[in-house]
Amino acid sequence: MGAEMKGKRFALLAVFALLAGGCTEEVEVVEMGDGLHAGLYGGWVVSEAEGLGIAAAHGLFIFSESGHYSQMWVPSWDRAFLPENQEDVTEAQMAEAYMGFVANSGRYSVEGNSIMYEAYMARDPQYMARFEPMGGEGNARTMNYQLNDDGTLTLEWVADDWFTAESRVVLRRPGAASED
Template identity: 60%
Template sequence: MRAMRISALLIALLVVNGCAEPGTEEQAEEAQGIHGGWVVSEWSQPEGVLMPAERGLFLFTESGHYSMMWVPTADRPDLPEEEPSDEELAAAYMTFVANSGRYSVSGNLITYEAYMARDPAYMSGFEPMGGEGNARNLTYTLNDDGTLILEFVPDDVFQAGTRAVLRRPGE
């Protein structure tokens, strides 16, 4: 079952890479410092509540593609070794955030659109595939210590004010 999930993820990443439009050279130059892989080192909520740095991986490519996956809770249930129930699968599914697609940068604002997403309703809004658009925004700051801060903008209905501090893997 785990191999099937990994295979599905790899296929999704290949589809995104093949279907999403590449970013412009100017966008790639402007976003140069964010290119590559980042892991979550800290989360904070608008109320100032710090959350445990649960697993998370953010990727930004030079071609204007992104992938972001994270577990927003420390209470993610383990699946049983035998066949999990529908309730157990749903509980694990709901404690995982994943989407990928294309992004662009203007100043310190990242605008991203999901081609693939854990949430089918969010994914179906992808404009080039017939939806009305699902673009969302993050502000970003590259710090002297090598960390990257991403903050969901105030008008984001899902995560307004949520802030993630990311670092390069192994640092």
């Protein structure tokens, strides 16, 4: 078996171990049903953003009724574009284009108008290393939310580091017209 195959097998096993370890941990499942926070559930795309470098329509946020979340975006400040002719793309260009990709998922809870979320999986190894079950100090973050009359969702991060300081996004449902 070649070194490349062994590397892929190791990466796959590492991801599986992380998933098994993070997802089998006992957590309190809060059934949110049709209650106060029901409008939060489902998929959202970025309509407006301040502070995180998210270009409109280049971000996706998902909140499930069971208390799981996922958020992904490509910051506009370091987004590398690939040549139009895909045959001309080098491995280095491909790596650079995807290095700025931000993605994490895990569990969240809602208290009042605040969402506290903790990543079980993250594309950023430094952020992931803060996951408590892996020996880190914790990667939980908090954002305030508001469901707006026009059907959009506004998220404002409670600043705890340079990355989220003064960061705000307005999200809309996929396919919904933007109010730009």
